[in-house]
Amino acid sequence: MSLPVAKLEEEKLLELYRKMVLIRRFEEKASELRQAGFIPGFLHPYIGQEAVAVGTCAALEASDVITSTHRGHGHMLARGADPKRMYAELYGRQDGYNRAKGGSLHMIDTELGFLGANGIVGGGIPLATGAALQLKLKGSKGVAVSFFGDGATNQGSFHESLNLASLWKLPVIFVCENNLYGEFTPQDKHQPIRDIARRADSYAMTGVIADGNDALDMLRVTSEAAGRARSGEGPTLVEAKTYRHRGHYEGDMGRYRSAHEVEEWMAKDPILNLETELLQDSRVAQQDLDGIRNDIEEQLDAAAAFAEGSPHPDPGEALEDVFAGPNGASSA
Amino acid sequence: MTTMTYAQAIREGLDEAMAADNEVFLIGEDIGEAGGVFGVTKGLWSKYENRVLDTPISEEALVGAAAGAALLGGRPVAEIMFSDFSTLAMDMLVNQAAKTSYMTGGRLTCPITVRMVTGTAGATAAQHSQSLEAWFTHTPGLKCVAPSTPADAKALIRTAIQDADPVLFFEHKMLYNLKGEVPAELDDLPLGKGKVVRSGSDVTIVSYLKTLHEAVRAADHLERDGISAEVFDPRSLVPFDRDGLGASLERTGRLVIAHEAPTTNGFGAEIAAIASESFWDLLKGPIVRVCGRDTPVPYAPELEGFVLPDAQRITQSVQEMMKQEVARA
Numbered sequence: 001m002s003l004p005v006a007k008l009e010e011e012k013l014l015e016l017y018r019k020m021v022l023i024r025r026f027e028e029k030a031s032e033l034r035q036a037g038f039i040p041g042f043l044h045p046y047i048g049q050e051a052v053a054v055g056t057c058a059a060l061e062a063s064d065v066i067t068s069t070h071r072g073h074g075h076m077l078a079r080g081a082d083p084k085r086m087y088a089e090l091y092g093r094q095d096g097y098n099r100a101k102g103g104s105l106h107m108i109d110t111e112l113g114f115l116g117a118n119g120i121v122g123g124g125i126p127l128a129t130g131a132a133l134q135l136k137l138k139g140s141k142g143v144a145v146s147f148f149g150d151g152a153t154n155q156g157s158f159h160e161s162l163n164l165a166s167l168w169k170l171p172v173i174f175v176c177e178n179n180l181y182g183e184f185t186p187q188d189k190h191q192p193i194r195d196i197a198r199r200a201d202s203y204a205m206t207g208v209i210a211d212g213n214d215a216l217d218m219l220r221v222t223s224e225a226a227g228r229a230r231s232g233e234g235p236t237l238v239e240a241k242t243y244r245h246r247g248h249y250e251g252d253m254g255r256y257r258s259a260h261e262v263e264e265w266m267a268k269d270p271i272l273n274l275e276t277e278l279l280q281d282s283r284v285a286q287q288d289l290d291g292i293r294n295d296i297e298e299q300l301d302a303a304a305a306f307a308e309g310s311p312h313p314d315p316g317e318a319l320e321d322v323f324a325g326p327n328g329a330s331s332a
Numbered sequence: 333m334t335t336m337t338y339a340q341a342i343r344e345g346l347d348e349a350m351a352a353d354n355e356v357f358l359i360g361e362d363i364g365e366a367g368g369v370f371g372v373t374k375g376l377w378s379k380y381e382n383r384v385l386d387t388p389i390s391e392e393a394l395v396g397a398a399a400g401a402a403l404l405g406g407r408p409v410a411e412i413m414f415s416d417f418s419t420l421a422m423d424m425l426v427n428q429a430a431k432t433s434y435m436t437g438g439r440l441t442c443p444i445t446v447r448m449v450t451g452t453a454g455a456t457a458a459q460h461s462q463s464l465e466a467w468f469t470h471t472p473g474l475k476c477v478a479p480s481t482p483a484d485a486k487a488l489i490r491t492a493i494q495d496a497d498p499v500l501f502f503e504h505k506m507l508y509n510l511k512g513e514v515p516a517e518l519d520d521l522p523l524g525k526g527k528v529v530r531s532g533s534d535v536t537i538v539s540y541l542k543t544l545h546e547a548v549r550a551a552d553h554l555e556r557d558g559i560s561a562e563v564f565d566p567r568s569l570v571p572f573d574r575d576g577l578g579a580s581l582e583r584t585g586r587l588v589i590a591h592e593a594p595t596t597n598g599f600g601a602e603i604a605a606i607a608s609e610s611f612w613d614l615l616k617g618p619i620v621r622v623c624g625r626d627t628p629v630p631y632a633p634e635l636e637g638f639v640l641p642d643a644q645r646i647t648q649s650v651q652e653m654m655k656q657e658v659a660r661a
Binding site: 098115126127132157161163167 | 472
């Protein structure tokens with residue numbers, strides 16, 4: 001059960017809505033910009049899963065940190081990242097978050113505690129566990145959140161990290177976005193269980209199933225998990241049941257999914273759901289929502305223009321940053 | 333000056349680093365109360381209990397935990413009990429830690445130190461004896477250190493921990509009981525500074541870790557034959573002391589490279605390439621490698637002895653090199 005809408009202030013509800021629409025439109029526009037030749041690399045659109053990132057991040061504090069995945073734009077925007085610098089990174093320009101060295105798969109914003117998207121399935125899970133260890137060693141009340149997909153729960157990194165995190169009662173929340181596919185392979189062909197939250201039992205950890213298409217349910221579940229983490233009760237495995245509307249990556253037509261299945265999930269669109277709920281409650285008028293959408297269009301147009309105007313990197317910059325410290329060069 | 337073993341020297345270096353910086357912690361398997369399989373961390377757990385962390389046998393999780401902590405300012409030192417087990421942590425080392433600085437445009441760093449317990453301990457066979465340093469020297473973003481004496485081990489573990497980048501610290505098992513003098517006030521030693529451990533004028537033997545000591549013994553034998561061998565210890569492989577190598581070749585004009593790791597694509601191949609690219613004019617003849625043979629490390633002592641280079645093989649290779657030069661002349 002999600003939080004009753006009535007319990008949240010209007011402003012907060014609209015902020016959830018705004019972030020979800022921002023993610024949706026950021027991704028749709030990125031797809032167009034890639035097709036138009038502005039973005040050279042891969043994109044793994046987050047469309048359809050917006051409620052997971054937005055609901056989860058709404059429950060976090062500024063001192064918390066996040067590790068993300070190959071499908072990371074949504075997590076980053078939900079945390080408050082700047083679309084200008086994100087598009088600049090996708091364009092491969094100097095003003096990008098990673099100075100054009102990372103692209104979609106490696107984007108970070110250290111000021112937001114966003115420790116990075118990750119090109120390796122399951123790669124962020126041990127890092128979040130280590131970040132939680134550091135938070136605990138320093139006596140911070142911070143929590144680490146690791147997002148990953150259903151596919152990642154078959155990696156050793158997932159099992160090793162859950163075991164360690166539970167053993168040491170680390171303040172970490174493992175958020176599995178079960179979108180029913182590991183790349184092109186349906187869940188019933190990649191693991192013998194349906195409810196990934198059950199895997200928490202093996203590690204004596206709380207496992208919770210949440211509606212990943214309901215931002216309010218994600219907010220509730222994450223608030224509870226964060227409360228446990230902050231009070232020293234250790235980690236939680238949250239399984240968010242959700243669906244990606246598009247293929248695994250931009251260009252994947254998703255022919256391995258039935259039209260019926262896609263339709264069923266389209267009807268559960270997390271943004272439409274929230275919109276309907278907001279309007280039914282009649283605390284929000286259609287024109288408020290339209291206003292939000294218009295602002296986002298303007299913001300994203302400006303972001304794309306900023307990216308286009310940002311300078312290309314100098315080829316020589318490719319030799320910088322291999323090492324952070326002195327004595328880096330192994331050869332002249 | 334105090335005489336201590338290589339293992340004690342590393343322990344002292346760790347102890348000093350932990351005393352100096354609260355962010356330094358140790359993480360690994362059986363390193364706590366047990367003091368580590370080779371006893372390197374003995375006594376540190378009782379001194380810094382909550383900063384010496386025993387983990388499950390989960391190499392990916394323990395290196396990942398170190399790397400994740402380092403992203404938030406920690407200075408972890410992870411121990412890989414046998415460097416062979418680093419295969420299980422490869423993603424964290426190669427895809428995560430090594431690339432953090434680069435792929436974030438320098439906006440995030442991952443200053444971990446990973447102690448890699450390396451080489452044969454005698455009949456330790458194929459999965460507990462490997463010398464894998466070349467894998468990591470081939471990954472931009474990792475620094476690779478290979479100290480051969482107690483004093484260097486102590487100085488370099490301190491440097492490694494302070495370094496802003498991920499550093500793999502290769503320790504040879506058969507050196508743990510090697511004794512040497514360590515100054516009470518040990519100077520800081522930067523990475524990338526090699527050392528001439530024995531001067532000579534006819535040939536430079538570049539070597540490190542246990543094989544360095546074989547090279548010194550070989551140089552003693554060769555001296556009796558009237559061949560003056562210089563032995564050069566690079567001390568770190570990344571960064572590598574090219575200038576030190578060049579200066580030695582200026583004196584000798586001949587180069588032999590000896591290491592325990594297999595010959596093909598070993599770090600010796602890189603040293604040979606550096607010498608031929610940068611110091612060709614100094615070389616009087618072909619470069620010779622005296623390295624592990626291209627096999628896994630076998631179990632029986634006579635098999636292991638055949639595969640791994642020792643003083644005798646280095647001596648013979650240098651003698652052969654000199655003979656062939658005379659024949660060519």
